Amino acid sequence: xxxxxxxLALSEGFVTTLAIFAVTIIGSMPLGIFVYFGxxxxxxxxxxxxxxxxxxxRGTPLMLQLMVVYFGPNLIFGVSLxxxxxxxxxxxxxxxxxxxxxxxxxxxxxxxxxxxxxEAAEVLGYTKVQRFMxxxxxxxxxxxxxxxxxxxxxxxxxxxxxxxxxxxEMFTRAKQIAVAPHTPGMWAFVAAAVFYYVFxxxxxxxxxxxxxKFQY
Amino acid sequence: xxxxxxNNIEKSFGDLTVxxxxxxxxxxxxxxxxxxxxxxxxxxxxxxxxxxETIDKGEIIYNGNKAAWMEKGKAVYQKxxxxxxxxxxxxxxxxxxxxxxxxxKNLTDAQMVVQKRSKEEAxxxxxxxxxxxxxxxxxxxxxxxLSGGQQQRVAIARALAVKPDILFFDEPTSALDPELTGExxxxxxxxxxxxxxxxxxxxxxxxxxxxxxxxxFMDEGFIVEEGSPDEVINNPKEERTKxxxxxxxx
Numbered sequence: 347x348x349x350x351x352x353x354l355a356l357s358e359g360f361v362t363t364l365a366i367f368a369v370t371i372i373g374s375m376p377l378g379i380f381v382y383f384g385x386x387x388x389x390x391x392x393x394x395x396x397x398x399x400x401x402x403x404r405g406t407p408l409m410l411q412l413m414v415v416y417f418g419p420n421l422i423f424g425v426s427l428x429x430x431x432x433x434x435x436x437x438x439x440x441x442x443x444x445x446x447x448x449x450x451x452x453x454x455x456x457x458x459x460x461x462x463x464x465e466a467a468e469v470l471g472y473t474k475v476q477r478f479m480x481x482x483x484x485x486x487x488x489x490x491x492x493x494x495x496x497x498x499x500x501x502x503x504x505x506x507x508x509x510x511x512x513x514x515e516m517f518t519r520a521k522q523i524a525v526a527p528h529t530p531g532m533w534a535f536v537a538a539a540v541f542y543y544v545f546x547x548x549x550x551x552x553x554x555x556x557x558x559k560f561q562y
Numbered sequence: 563x564x565x566x567x568x569n570n571i572e573k574s575f576g577d578l579t580v581x582x583x584x585x586x587x588x589x590x591x592x593x594x595x596x597x598x599x600x601x602x603x604x605x606x607x608x609x610x611x612x613x614x615e616t617i618d619k620g621e622i623i624y625n626g627n628k629a630a631w632m633e634k635g636k637a638v639y640q641k642x643x644x645x646x647x648x649x650x651x652x653x654x655x656x657x658x659x660x661x662x663x664x665x666x667k668n669l670t671d672a673q674m675v676v677q678k679r680s681k682e683e684a685x686x687x688x689x690x691x692x693x694x695x696x697x698x699x700x701x702x703x704x705x706x707x708l709s710g711g712q713q714q715r716v717a718i719a720r721a722l723a724v725k726p727d728i729l730f731f732d733e734p735t736s737a738l739d740p741e742l743t744g745e746x747x748x749x750x751x752x753x754x755x756x757x758x759x760x761x762x763x764x765x766x767x768x769x770x771x772x773x774x775x776x777x778x779f780m781d782e783g784f785i786v787e788e789g790s791p792d793e794v795i796n797n798p799k800e801e802r803t804k805x806x807x808x809x810x811x812x
Contacts, residue, residue, distance in 0.1 A: 462658035465614055465654070466658035468647075469612050469613075469614065469647060469652040470672040470676060471647040471672065471676040472675065472676060476675055476676075480675065481660055484662045485661065562705075562706055
């Protein structure tokens, strides 16, 4: 195997890595808002359910959660699963996992907003929805951007966990190349490391720009 | 004409009664200062008038329209308070400007979003206020780039921008360094000269005496004494008023 074919194989895996990353962000960041609302809900049972959910998700490994989502439906309920179930399971596990963390990040962001901001909007006559969208959310985003950056960088690396259920993302590819005969061997891992590093570098730059934009 | 009437207001936080049968009415163009020690209920009274606190008993009436009234021994509120909220402006001790908005956006956003004014109208009102309050050139600054005194002037402009019938000030200079209080007091003084209707909770006794038509001294949830500045500040009748004012003379 030439270096070129190795890089091509890794790039193919990288597309899947990127897909996991994107799907997780698109799914978990909005879901995290709803989880946050559940956590601060006035209805006690909703609060309890959300607290148990967050507690379990944070208290168990993502790798284990992946296994449960992937194998669970078949092992527990005997459901036969579609051929693309592997990627769907990865998406579900990652979204559920990251939503719990994002919910906690949002909570810290909301709690950091002074009560006076709510009161100022209130006396000016903003409706609750207007106040939330125009006054509270922008400040919450600003408060949480540094934590969100951290979370996204972790996510980039966490995508490699999908390898445990055989998802053909970049890390799985690198493993296969490294252990096969007549390949660049160890260099597959080095190349994968460079991919992850550059990806995270770009994430960090984009987030730094966003932080600057939201600065006041 | 009465802009605001508060009748027999009572309010408790848990077991602590902070307002005890308070009545107060504000005529158009009148400037009323509320003075008194910390914890006397003066801020709670003003916050109740602005619907930031819910009263237990009593009536709140703006321009003859009841926003809250008594029903079965309890105060009940009008379902839609929005029309009442445009009757007043509120200036907070901590300014509470929106930090993510520029000065001009702080002054125009509520006008467009709440009052549904056109962009042109909102900006022209805002620009006039910016000039009037000596904030020219600061239109595009964020609140964090301004001094405390400037921030409070922006907050006053924001409250004025909705064209309220009455302005409430909750200790407007208490969060400011002494050298910055002057510029804020000057603005309030000029509003008084223009006959803006105002209720001011303040610890600035000399200012209250100069600017007010009527002074209310509160202590432990009661109105202890009220009258003209001359009556209350220069010749107080009640012992508690004398004791309170005595602390300022020292």
